[in-house]
Amino acid sequence: MSLPPATQRMTRPLLLVAGIVVVLAFAIWGSTRGTAALIGATLGVANWFALRWLVARLVIQGSGRVAASLLLMAKILVLMGTVFVLINRLGVDPIGLAFGLGVLFVGPVLAGLLTAGTGSAQSLDPSAVHSAREER
Secondary structure (H helix, E strand, O other): OOOOHHHHHHHHHHHHHHHHHHHHHHHHHOHHHHHHHHHHHHHHHHHHHHHHHHHHHHHHHOOOHHHHHHHHHHHHHHHHHHHHHHHHHOOOOHHHHHHHHOHHHHHHHHHHHHHHHHOOOHHHOHHHHHHHHHHO
16 A cells, blocks of 8 residues: 655654654753653654554545544544553653654644645646546
């Protein structure tokens, strides 16, 4: 199952953002929050790969959309449950964890901005979308 090129191009900048976030956390706050940021960034990157896989199944295959949608909801619940356990049961620093989990939001946005100029001119043309809809 191949992913759309835009999704594939977003992964490297996302990993770069994750690395920068972790290095910044260690440099600013030290080992306790840096380790929590590392855990958060790892969780965020794992979430990104799970999201890529689930969306590819949902969009590309077309069959089993209900199951894939349920898996998306389950993924969110697992993420929230994991964060709860990390903070309340394992005592991971919540600020460092939140800083690392910021990769979930900052990474795709920054990656989208970095890869926006590499798309074709046709993909930015609104009439191309309209003509594609008419062909169906």
